[in-house]
Amino acid sequence: MVKNRDEIIAMKCRLESVFRKGVELYINDELTSPANIMECMVNENEIYMPDYILDDVGELVQIRFDRIRVM
Numbered sequence: 001m002v003k004n005r006d007e008i009i010a011m012k013c014r015l016e017s018v019f020r021k022g023v024e025l026y027i028n029d030e031l032t033s034p035a036n037i038m039e040c041m042v043n044e045n046e047i048y049m050p051d052y053i054l055d056d057v058g059e060l061v062q063i064r065f066d067r068i069r070v071m
Contacts, residue, residue: 012038018060026064037065 015034019025025032027040041048053062 008038011041015063018063023060024062026062028066029064040065 012034015025015037019034025034025037027037048065051062051064051066052060053064055061
């Protein structure tokens with residue numbers, strides 16, 4: 001779980017930054033937005049490690065969060 005306001009703000013900024021660069025964000029195999037990811041994560045009592053998907057040249061193209069309850 002994201003524990004404090006500073007962590008929430010930092011994570012939201014990171015997700016919005018990569019999203020603006022064209023990185024696709026997924027929750028449970030569904031394309032989503034940074035705001036939706038944050039809403040789900042702050043409402044759960046779990047720590048999530050996303051999967052970072054790279055293309056053939058090593059560029060980040062997707063961040064995937066699996067097994068998250070969608071609000």
